[in-house]
Amino acid sequence: MSERLMQLEVLRYNPESDGETRFQSYEVPCRDEWVVLDALNYVKEHLDPTLSYRWSCHMAVCGSCGMMVNGEPKLACKAFVRDYPEHIRIEPLAHFPVERDLVTVIEDFVSKLASVKPYLIPKKEQPLSSGEYLQTPAQLKKYKQYTLCINCMLCYSACPEYGLIPAFIGPAAITLAHRYNQDSRDGGRNERQEVIAQQVGVWECNFVGACSEVCPKHVDPASALQQVKVASTMDWYKEHLMPWLNK
Amino acid sequence: MEIIQTDVAIIGAGGAGLRAAIGLVEADPRLRVALISKVYPMRSHTCAAEGGAAGVVKGDDSLQHHFHDTVGGGDWLSDQDAVEYFVREAPGELTQLEHWGCPWSREPNGSVAVRPFGGMKIQRTWFAADKSGFHILHTLFQTSLKYPAIERYDEYYATDLLVDDGRCQGLMAIEMRSGRIVRFNAKAVIIATGGAGRMFPFTTNGAIKTGDGMALAYRAGVPLKDMEFVQYHPTGLPNTGILLTEACRGEGGVLVNKHGRRYLQDYDMGPETPLGHPVLKTMELGPRDRVSQAFYHEQQKGNTISTPWGDCTLLDMRHLGQKVIDERLPFVRELSTSYLSVDPVTDPVPVRPVVHYMMGGIHTNSKAATPLAGLFAAGECACVSINGANRLGSNSLTEIVVFGKRAALSAAEYVSSGSRRGNEAALAAKAVQSQARIRSLFEKTNGTETIAGLRGEMMQTMEKNAGIYRTAEGLQEACAKLSELRSRYPNIGLHDKTNVYNTDLLQALELGCMLDCAEAVARGALERKESRGAHQRLDFTARDDVKYLKHTMAYYHPKEPARIDYLDVVITTSKPGVRDYSGAKK
Numbered sequence: 001m002s003e004r005l006m007q008l009e010v011l012r013y014n015p016e017s018d019g020e021t022r023f024q025s026y027e028v029p030c031r032d033e034w035v036v037l038d039a040l041n042y043v044k045e046h047l048d049p050t051l052s053y054r055w056s057c058h059m060a061v062c063g064s065c066g067m068m069v070n071g072e073p074k075l076a077c078k079a080f081v082r083d084y085p086e087h088i089r090i091e092p093l094a095h096f097p098v099e100r101d102l103v104t105v106i107e108d109f110v111s112k113l114a115s116v117k118p119y120l121i122p123k124k125e126q127p128l129s130s131g132e133y134l135q136t137p138a139q140l141k142k143y144k145q146y147t148l149c150i151n152c153m154l155c156y157s158a159c160p161e162y163g164l165i166p167a168f169i170g171p172a173a174i175t176l177a178h179r180y181n182q183d184s185r186d187g188g189r190n191e192r193q194e195v196i197a198q199q200v201g202v203w204e205c206n207f208v209g210a211c212s213e214v215c216p217k218h219v220d221p222a223s224a225l226q227q228v229k230v231a232s233t234m235d236w237y238k239e240h241l242m243p244w245l246n247k
Numbered sequence: 248m249e250i251i252q253t254d255v256a257i258i259g260a261g262g263a264g265l266r267a268a269i270g271l272v273e274a275d276p277r278l279r280v281a282l283i284s285k286v287y288p289m290r291s292h293t294c295a296a297e298g299g300a301a302g303v304v305k306g307d308d309s310l311q312h313h314f315h316d317t318v319g320g321g322d323w324l325s326d327q328d329a330v331e332y333f334v335r336e337a338p339g340e341l342t343q344l345e346h347w348g349c350p351w352s353r354e355p356n357g358s359v360a361v362r363p364f365g366g367m368k369i370q371r372t373w374f375a376a377d378k379s380g381f382h383i384l385h386t387l388f389q390t391s392l393k394y395p396a397i398e399r400y401d402e403y404y405a406t407d408l409l410v411d412d413g414r415c416q417g418l419m420a421i422e423m424r425s426g427r428i429v430r431f432n433a434k435a436v437i438i439a440t441g442g443a444g445r446m447f448p449f450t451t452n453g454a455i456k457t458g459d460g461m462a463l464a465y466r467a468g469v470p471l472k473d474m475e476f477v478q479y480h481p482t483g484l485p486n487t488g489i490l491l492t493e494a495c496r497g498e499g500g501v502l503v504n505k506h507g508r509r510y511l512q513d514y515d516m517g518p519e520t521p522l523g524h525p526v527l528k529t530m531e532l533g534p535r536d537r538v539s540q541a542f543y544h545e546q547q548k549g550n551t552i553s554t555p556w557g558d559c560t561l562l563d564m565r566h567l568g569q570k571v572i573d574e575r576l577p578f579v580r581e582l583s584t585s586y587l588s589v590d591p592v593t594d595p596v597p598v599r600p601v602v603h604y605m606m607g608g609i610h611t612n613s614k615a616a617t618p619l620a621g622l623f624a625a626g627e628c629a630c631v632s633i634n635g636a637n638r639l640g641s642n643s644l645t646e647i648v649v650f651g652k653r654a655a656l657s658a659a660e661y662v663s664s665g666s667r668r669g670n671e672a673a674l675a676a677k678a679v680q681s682q683a684r685i686r687s688l689f690e691k692t693n694g695t696e697t698i699a700g701l702r703g704e705m706m707q708t709m710e711k712n713a714g715i716y717r718t719a720e721g722l723q724e725a726c727a728k729l730s731e732l733r734s735r736y737p738n739i740g741l742h743d744k745t746n747v748y749n750t751d752l753l754q755a756l757e758l759g760c761m762l763d764c765a766e767a768v769a770r771g772a773l774e775r776k777e778s779r780g781a782h783q784r785l786d787f788t789a790r791d792d793v794k795y796l797k798h799t800m801a802y803y804h805p806k807e808p809a810r811i812d813y814l815d816v817v818i819t820t821s822k823p824g825v826r827d828y829s830g831a832k833k
Contacts, residue, residue, distance in 0.1 A: 014745050015745075016745050016746065017745070033588075050745070054286075057290075057295050058453065058454070058489070060585075113392075117393075119348060128339055128342050134357030143350075151289045176389075183348065
């Protein structure tokens with residue numbers, strides 16, 4: 001196992017004593033297989049117990065440790081130090097207010113998730129005693145990819161629209177709505193459309209595609225958003241040009 | 248001090264806590280529920296569970312089979328009334344998750360698919376590829392958003408239960424964003440905080456699994472039960488401890504030593520089964536305790552492979568082919584490729600046993616009630632006990648929903664039975680006392696001990712002395728070390744004096760919890776002079792049903808070692824017998 005001395009330049013912010021953010025450097029002897037999170041844990045254990053950041057699973061599934069690594073949104077537990085030069089700059093996720101150091105305020109994201117009614121609204125409610133709703137592997141496949149979002153918010157951090165217009169519901173939340181809309185068991189699309197088809201919904205998206213590029217779970221939110229746009233456009237045509245379809 | 252009034256407070260918002268919250272508002276929509284967690288719900292460690300959840304659903308299966316697999320798998324330390332309830336409720340709860348949208352993997356006809364799992368005689372493990380826990384957690388979290396009566400307190404760290412008049416009446420917590428200490432007044436409290444694997448250095452458990460809820464109950468006088476039973480999962484990645492699910496073997500992966508021999512046949516789990524055709528309850532589908540113990544013996548014989556991260560055996564999945572691996576085990580492929588640079592499609596993956604799960608925990612009865620009135624517990628933090636001396640893979644995801652709901656029903660019943668008004672003056676005094684304890688830890692300036700230092704020493708002694716095989720000598724050393732660490736703990740110095748999101752303070756509190764839990768593990772293990780399930784003594788190698796067909800009950804003392812007592816196991820229909828995992832031999 002080879003070891004390399006890395007220079008970590010970490011954004012610090014203490015809301016009780018700092019007027020503005022600053023950077024602090026740490027020298028960390030990093031093992032070859034380490035991820036950036038291991039380097040931060042080294043700092044916390046050996047160099048500076050005051051450094052604050054969120055983490056838990058260390059296996060890219062809990063979604064806690066999103067941060068900017070050399071300017072790109074990454075999961076710290078999946079960004080390998082071997083992929084970086086000796087100097088790594090670590091900042092909190094862009095587009096979110098900083099609570100302290102690398103910890104951001106994420107209430108806006110959490111409330112947007114909740115706003116899209118991200119739960120099954122059954123087409124026809126069956127009692128539990130009648131067993132599971134049937135769903136073929138092909139029906140499952142239609143939405144499965146969109147269930148894989150870990151809510152890490154890297155896509156919000158990469159999205160230029162969210163940076164400009166904070167009211168934008170954003171990639172992960174719209175993708176989650178789309179996940180339920182595409183579920184063969186669900187009949188709640190109309191209720192969700194009220195939220196996601198509005199102006200700050202899917203129409204804010206300019207299809208830059210950065211969300212899909214940074215997604216660590218390959219959910220491809222950009223494709224979900226484009227599908228929502230197409231479906232919403234179809235709704236409009238049906239409603240305005242082919243009103244007899246609604247009768 | 249702010250006081251938040253609620254009817255039921257739940258500590259922990261993982262699978263069990265979320266299921267309890269939904270269960271409460273469905274049982275009685277007028278109930279106010281406070282869901283309190285040190286992390287946002289979707290960060291909870293339920294998300295890391297991979298393989299699946301056991302529940303009888305197919306025509307060739309029966310509740311009796313699930314019962315016997317579980318009781319035998321637990322080496323007869325499970326309470327059989329609780330297991331009966333568990334297997335009966337399991338199918339309905341898993342179907343409930345389906346009705347809430349859980350993307351279970353399916354058969355071609357659209358019904359839910361099941362897969363084989365270790366120690367299970369019939370295929371009964373429901374799965375969502377190899378991210379079952381992740382999908383269960385997100386399904387529950389998203390479903391919980393339907394209910395405005397569930398008030399979430401995300402990133403609040405619970406520090407003490409408020410107990411007066413023999414009843415639990417609330418808790419104290421730190422709001423991490425501000426550092427404020429708040430008091431929750433509740434008619435009932437449910438603890439659902441998960442495990443404590445972080446007391447060991449090499450674990451599949453996330454950083455948050457520090458035994459907080461176990462310690463809360465323990466310090467409030469509730470015994471911790473069967474804490475010495477710590478499960479090693481046989482297949483962790485050697486450098487990080489990342490879990491490779493048992494489903495790898497359920498799908499047909501095999502374990503081989505450095506000579507290429509499928510060594511489990513040498514440990515009463517043979518005869519060897521044909522490659523790619525796993526046989527239930529045989530070879531690689533043996534129970535976790537036996538499979539992990541076999542590793543130890545292979546290591547003693549020099550049959551393991553040495554790697555920079557310690558001795559390993561190999562988990563070979565190559566014969567499954569890329570299609571099966573990508574469809575059934577995509578996360579396993581992603582994890583071993585990214586974190587170990589080994590692609591299971593083309594190469595065998597080095598693995599070694601890793602601390603995974605606490606069978607023990609807060610003593611509850613089969614209704615999820617603790618002996619302390621008003622206090623309930625569910626999930627890994629609790630010990631009902633359905634898992635006995637060794638949990639079978641895929642029973643714990645089912646346990647969180649079955650007993651999460653059970654805790655909700657019991658708590659709702661308790662609240663509606665009309666609890667007496669608390670003595671406000673006494674509760675307020677206890678709240679002030681609790682606040683003072685946290686403030687003094689926070690403000691102390693002349694500490695000589697460090698969190699990382701004490702934590703490191705704790706982990707080292709646990710790994711060395713309380714691992715897969717144990718001896719009186721080693722356990723005595725662990726007990727002495729843990730006593731010493733507990734006495735040094737008050738000398739910790741905190742460097743971080745900021746109120747906002749102070750992880751230095753949090754880690755100090757978490758360390759205190761782990762030290763108390765670890766002491767219960769070591770003490771319980773020292774006193775249990777037999778080998779059963781996951782507790783193996785080199786100096787007492789046989790199971791002793793005369794003396795130890797009993798639960799260990801550890802009672803807390805702030806300075807002295809835990810006091811150990813015993814409680815009879817509940818046996819209904821299954822008398823202790825021989826655990827046989829060589830089905831093909833007959």
